[in-house]
Amino acid sequence: MLKGVSEAFDLAGQAATYLRDRLGEQRIDIALVLGSGWSSGADSLGEPVGELALGDVPGFSKPVVSGHGGKLLLVRTAGGKLAAIFTGRTHFYEGRGVAPVAHGVRTAAAWGATTMVLTNGCGGLNPEWAPGTVVLIKDHINLTGATPLEGANFVDLSEAYSKRLRGVAKEVDGDLPEGVYVQFRGPQYETPAEVRMAGILGGDLVGMSTTLETIAAREAGMEVLGLSLVTNAAAGLSETNLDHAEVLQAGRDAGPRLAALLSAIVGRL
Incomplete structure (x- = not known):
């Protein structure tokens, strides 16, 4: 486990050097972290340049959560940008500390990325947002x-989440709603009372990722675009209990539409 922020940045630098050496690209423009439901769109984001297992990169580990991939893909987007795609992430609830959660973001920054796209699957508080709805994160x-x-x-x-990048996303789909994402520690799902609290505080979405990565990205000077896939109504807002398998299925069902949306957005960045 990392003991301090200096070690965290050193390790990110080592990871970036490893990626430069293995993939032959000295600098990237964009980085994406694909959360629950989003990984199926990885292959459509651009022309493949390279691929490797995340677990082989310094500071990374194999994914421990079902539904999260374990690869880093390098592609050239329709707009001519080099984009690194992380198909897995470390969650805070894994108990390994904050530094591993931020490691992907810091590695991307050390590799030259100036734009960070963070995606996740989450519970929705707005009854008008059915499972499969994509929401732009405007705050957290x-x-x-x-x-x-x-x-x-x-x-x-x-401006944790870039107004400019949200504008780009709305050029692709003007009907994309915006919402405030609330991160709980997890790994247990939120109770109905906690969901009501999140709503009272101003939240529209609840989940277990993204905010710590956003903070690290803003520290590094990157612009952040956040995209949430509503996989289920938050606890207490539907007649059924929450089930991780159903969350994964909602992501699979939305896969083709997510791939097309994300590809169109990334092509404009």
């Missing part, structure tokens, strides 16, 4: 009690 509430930052490092999060 971090309820993990953690941060990837250390010391007197006062990163401005007034």
